[in-house]
Amino acid sequence: MSTIEAGPETAHSADGHDHDHPSFLAHHFDTPEQQFDSGKLGIWLFLVTEILFFSGMFCAYAIFRMLRPDVFEGCSQFLNTKLGAINTGVLLFSSLTMAWAVRCSQVEDNKGLVGMLAATLSCAMIFLGVKAIEYSHKWEMGLLPAGLFVYDPANPHPPRPAPPEGPWAIFDPAYWTYLDYICAPFALIFVGVVIWLIYSLVTANKFHLAVAKPLTVASMCFFVGVGLGTILESGGSESHVGEHHAGEAHAAADDGHDHPDGETHESGEAVAAVIVEPNTNEILVVGDESGNKDETAVRQRLATDSTNSGIQSEIAARQRQSSVAGTSIVTEDAEITGAIEKVESEVLTARQAGVFFSIYYCMTGIHAIHILAGIAVLVWLLVRAVRHDFNRQYFGPVDYVGLYWHLVDLIWIYLFPLLYLIR
Numbered sequence: 184m185s186t187i188e189a190g191p192e193t194a195h196s197a198d199g200h201d202h203d204h205p206s207f208l209a210h211h212f213d214t215p216e217q218q219f220d221s222g223k224l225g226i227w228l229f230l231v232t233e234i235l236f237f238s239g240m241f242c243a244y245a246i247f248r249m250l251r252p253d254v255f256e257g258c259s260q261f262l263n264t265k266l267g268a269i270n271t272g273v274l275l276f277s278s279l280t281m282a283w284a285v286r287c288s289q290v291e292d293n294k295g296l297v298g299m300l301a302a303t304l305s306c307a308m309i310f311l312g313v314k315a316i317e318y319s320h321k322w323e324m325g326l327l328p329a330g331l332f333v334y335d336p337a338n339p340h341p342p343r344p345a346p347p348e349g350p351w352a353i354f355d356p357a358y359w360t361y362l363d364y365i366c367a368p369f370a371l372i373f374v375g376v377v378i379w380l381i382y383s384l385v386t387a388n389k390f391h392l393a394v395a396k397p398l399t400v401a402s403m404c405f406f407v408g409v410g411l412g413t414i415l416e417s418g419g420s421e422s423h424v425g426e427h428h429a430g431e432a433h434a435a436a437d438d439g440h441d442h443p444d445g446e447t448h449e450s451g452e453a454v455a456a457v458i459v460e461p462n463t464n465e466i467l468v469v470g471d472e473s474g475n476k477d478e479t480a481v482r483q484r485l486a487t488d489s490t491n492s493g494i495q496s497e498i499a500a501r502q503r504q505s506s507v508a509g510t511s512i513v514t515e516d517a518e519i520t521g522a523i524e525k526v527e528s529e530v531l532t533a534r535q536a537g538v539f540f541s542i543y544y545c546m547t548g549i550h551a552i553h554i555l556a557g558i559a560v561l562v563w564l565l566v567r568a569v570r571h572d573f574n575r576q577y578f579g580p581v582d583y584v585g586l587y588w589h590l591v592d593l594i595w596i597y598l599f600p601l602l603y604l605i606r
Contacts, residue, residue, distance in 0.1 A: 312408020
């Protein structure tokens with residue numbers, strides 16, 4: 184029963200005057216409008232601090248990407264865009280249900296309010312379930328923050344632990360995976376809510392039953408997200424990154440192009456580099472049996488012919504640059520213009536990739552913590568909605584939580600393209 188229907192309650196202020204205050208109106212406010220406006224100002228100030236908090240991480244992302252775009256592009260291939268897209272859709276839908284919940288509270292549609300809050304909770308749990316799959320898969324591969332990064336390209340998918348033996352072996356942590364540790368607290372919550380639901384049915388407690396039903400559905404949605412993430416992860420981009428690089432290397436070694444001697448590479452064959460000297464038609468075989476060419480030796484051999492003045496000049500210029508400039512560039516007028524930058528082709532190192540994944544886990548992890556905080560306040564709203572605490576004059580808490588939830592969704596709208604889509 185709504186508290187507004189019970190009639191206003193009388194309270195005495197410090198100055199001795201009587202004021203009619205409804206139960207939902209705090210004693211230091213004169214009207215519900217004043218209370219709502221004050222709460223609205225407070226939540227906006229809080230959201231400004233949240234924006235400033237995430238802005239620091241976005242600045243770190245921008246600086247890192249500007250300094251090392253090669254590391255970013257290489258490491259971002261391990262992010263599954265399908266999982267990110269599903270979570271984006273789930274959060275966008277949760278924004279709709281949250282806005283709908285605010286409207287239901289304004290028009291005193293209590294049944295709709297409970298349903299929309301339960302739907303928002305369910306979307307939040309699906310998001311966390313998908314994120315659990317994404318995190319656990321990367322942890323198993325060793326794609327961890329700096330200092331913990333242990334990814335091995337030769338063994339990108341470590342073997343899973345052997346299945347447990349015996350009825351109680353499943354409780355042995357030696358057999359647990361990262362996903363098991365993530366799912367364990369949510370499984371305990373689900374079991375606890377189910378027990379609460381059964382107890383409410385047995386005792387015929389309508390209030391507890393009205394709260395336990397939507398919470399049971401919401402807690403079960405976490406495992407719906409885990410199942411959805413497992414299906415998408417099996418065909419995700421991470422599982423094919425190693426195969427992609429291997430395929431590129433194989434294509435480079437087996438390109439099928441014609442070689443100077445008229446032969447082509449066959450898959451698996453190891454041939455030497457064959458070059459024909461243009462003036463004397465002398466066949467030069469340079470390289471080892473695995474096909475590794477020694478270009479310097481080729482140039483020096485061709486430069487022995489006095490007619491190859493171009494190659495002789497090139498060799499002399501290279502020697503002059505090496506002796507005079509060291510690691511600098513020498514122009515034609517012997518002026519040193521600057522240092523030659525060395526670009527490391529391997530970016531999957533703890534020093535480089537570890538920094539990328541540090542930023543990734545920091546931004547997405549703190550966002551997930553905000554999702555958990557949102558789940559907590561949504562459960563609080565759900566309990567109060569079942570208790571009929573909200574009405575046309577008092578719906579501020581639902582509106583405030585809605586603003587917070589929209590900000591959390593908005594932050595993910597930026598995280599998804601910046602981390603997952605931009606290459």
